[in-house]
Amino acid sequence: MSKLKPIAVYIARGITLLLAVSICSFILASASPINPETRYRLSHPGVSDEKVAQMRDYWGIDEPPVQRYLGWLGGILRGDWGKSTSYRQPVLDVIGVRFKTSLALMLTAWTLSGLFGFGIGSLMAVFRGRPLDRIVKRVCLFMCSIPTFWIGLVFLAVFAAMLGWFPFGLAVPAGVPPEQVTLGQRIHHLILPALTLSFLSFSNLALHTREKLIDVYDSDFALFARARGESDTKILFRHGIRNALIPAITMQFGSFAELFGGSVFAENIFSYPGLGAAVSVAGTGATDIPLFLGIVMFSACFIFAGNLIANILTNLIDPRTKEAAR
Amino acid sequence: MLDVKNLSLSFRMYDGAFRRRDLKVIANLNVSVREGEILAVAGSSGSGKSxxxxxxxxxxxxxxxLEGEMLWFGKPLDAALQKKLRGHQLALVPQSVTYLDPLMRVGRQISKEKETVKELFGRYHLQDEVARRFPHELSGGMTRRILISAALAGEPKVVIADEPTPGLSPHLAEHAMKHFREIADSGSAVLLITHDIDLAVRFADRIAVFYAGTTVETANASDFADESLLRHPYSRALWRAMPQNGFSPTDGTQPYAGSLPAGCLYAPRCAMRTPECVSAPPEPRDIRGGEVSCLYAT
Incomplete structure (x- = not known):
């Protein structure tokens, strides 16, 4: 029973956070020089004032901002997120379809970076101080500082252009009807963007895991384990992984923000039709404010969900916090 | 069973990129443990006991x-032999709960064999349920008994207990010492590392007095009954510093690692010091059934 209390607190905090995000993003969107009227005038030169007045009325431009905000928020709560001006579909439908495509990409990248990060971090810790560790550590530090879009371009140049192993972009082969696309083709299209996206966080996780495992190796209980005849490898499997996994899981679920941010770059470079690509469509060329605000709210929920899961899992796995909650 | 002869230990340190220096922390240490006895290694903090x-x-x-010689039943105790003995014939009883993995149930940390755990728990009056607890759920007394049973799971010939009593109530400390007595009486040897001279005098058979990384004297516990039975000036100063013997301090401090004097390590504080003391470290000698490293010991 009392175990649910911290979760209730997190959720209450999440709701206030989402309210704050909605207010801030709404204010920013209202303050931008682009509104439906200016956009309409730009795309339809010589439009009549009558038509413009109709438009202003339809979009509620003359209403006071607070009233407009409340109207928008009410719609969000009722499930009416407005209509995307660039896709000519309800915002929620656009997000739904696009997120499904993005999810495949993000989930693959997230799993890859988790496995590689933890594995490489463990390897570095076992070989700590030796040449292998030093080299891999430098490579990881180097990769931490590489921007996603750059590594994406390099992958495209090497694996798609030079070697021709992977397609240049898109989620499915061009010109093939959706029902004829095979799973193999989808995976083939997914690999390069997913690798690009996972490069973002795996070196970070590897360095953190290495640090945590070295702490374990320097700990009193590792000394005692050694005094009882356990080897370095045995200590890793018996004590190391157990102790390093909790921070790694917390980090991995806490990295949803970076994952989402990275997907914007990765999807644009590979023309991958996911939510990340939609962000830039909505935010730049088309200035699709309903979609843009919708994605902001959705991504805030997504990132919050990641942090919530991290908190809950840490509480569940770590026997020490279990005790504290009791 | 276990003989340590002329042991010296230094740590290699680097100041900057190229300047290397060796920090000496143990010098010319001699100690030997015999079957069925508790040998206490007693000395102040920072003397290199652990x-x-x-x-x-x-x-x-x-x-x-590491320099010098360590012998296990007369055979050189090298890395390969240490690896073979660790956890079986040579066991460590660590200091505190931090020597247990915080995320592992204690039963599994003692032994993989459930039967062994059960038997050891029975011997130390621990309830079977305790095996399913995590280290942070143990009381101080339970932790102590768990740490002792973890060491005994391998049926060791030599048990090294590193400060096993701090933090325990006098009653529990006594209880812990009785466990060590039992281990010694069953034919094993116990090397008890402690800074508690009183405790050492009460429960150990012999006491090696440790000073600045060396043993200045190895005496029978009964020698601590009177100052005159002790051999080394430092042991005597230590005796006089005990509360029941006057509580009188000696001037000066123990030299720290890295700034050890060339000759006798106690010379700078010794009232009997002569020029010979400062020039070279004194060789250990057998006097009245004990071993002492002092030119003027009687």
Whole structure:
């Protein structure tokens, strides 16, 4: 029973956070020089004032901002997120379809970076101080500082252009009807963007895991384990992984923000039709404010969900916090 | 069973990129443990007692340089032999709960064999349910008994207990010492590392007095009954510093690692010091059934 209390607190905090995000993003969107009227005038030169007045009325431009905000928020709560001006579909439908495509990409990248990060971090810790560790550590530090879009371009140049192993972009082969696309083709299209996206966080996780495992190796209980005849490898499997996994899981679920941010770059470079690509469509060329605000709210929920899961899992796995909650 | 002869231990340190220096922490240490006895290694903090334990077990950090001789039943105790003995015939009883993995149930940390755990728990009056607890759920007394049983799971010939009593109530400390007495009486040897001279005098058979990384004297516990029975000026000063013997302090402090004097390590504080003391470290000598490293010991 009392175990649910911290979760209730997190959720209450999440709701206030989402309210704050909605207010801030709404204010920013209202303050931008682009509104439906200016956009309409730009795309339809010589439009009549009558038509413009109709438009202003339809979009509620003359209403006071607070009233407009409340109207928008009410719609969000009722499930009416407005209509995307660039896709000519309800915002929620656009997000739904696009997120499904993005999810495949993000989930693959997230799993890859988790496995590689933890594995490489463990390897570095076992070989700590030796040449292998030093080299891999430098490579990881180097990769931490590489921007996603750059590594994406390099992958495209090497694996798609030079070697021709992977397609240049898109989620499915061009010109093939959706029902004829095979799973193999989808995976083939997914690999390069997913690798690009996972490069973002795996070196970070590897360095953190290495640090945590070295702490374990320097700990009193590792000394005692050694005094009882356990080897370095045995200590890793018996004590190391157990102790390093909790921070790694917390980090991995806490990295949803970076994952989402990275997907914007990765999807644009590979023309991958996911939510990340939609962000830039909505935010730049088309200035699709309903979609843009919708994605902001959705991504805030997504990132919050990641942090919530991290908190809950840490509480569940770590026997020490279990005790504290009791 | 276990003889340590002329042991010296230094740590290799680097000041900047190229300047290397070796920090000496143990010098010319002599100690031997016999079957069925408790040998206490007693000395103040920072005298290198725990490092002696780690050296015997072979779990020193990589930058440690060891010189001298360690013998296990007359055979050289090298890395390969240490590896074979660790956890079986040579066991460590660590200091505190931090020597247990915080995320592992204690039963599994004692032994993989459920039967062994059950038997050891029975011997130390621990309830079977305790095996399913995590280290943070143990009381101080339970932790102590768990740590002792973890060491005994392998049926060791030599048990090294590193400060096993701090933090325990006098009653529990006594209880812990009785466990060590039982282990010794069953034919094993116990090397008890402590800074509690009183405790050592009450429960040990012999006491090695440790000073600045060396043993100045190994005396029978009964020698601590009177100052005149002791051999080394430091042991005598230690005796006089005990509360029941006047509580009188000696001027000066123990020299720290890295600034050890060339000759006798106690010379700078010794009232009997002569020029010979300062020039070279004194060789250990047998006097009245004990071993002492002092030119003027009687």
């Amino acid at each position: 490092l002696l334990a780690h050296a015997i077990l072979g779990v020193l950090p990589k930058n440690a340089i």
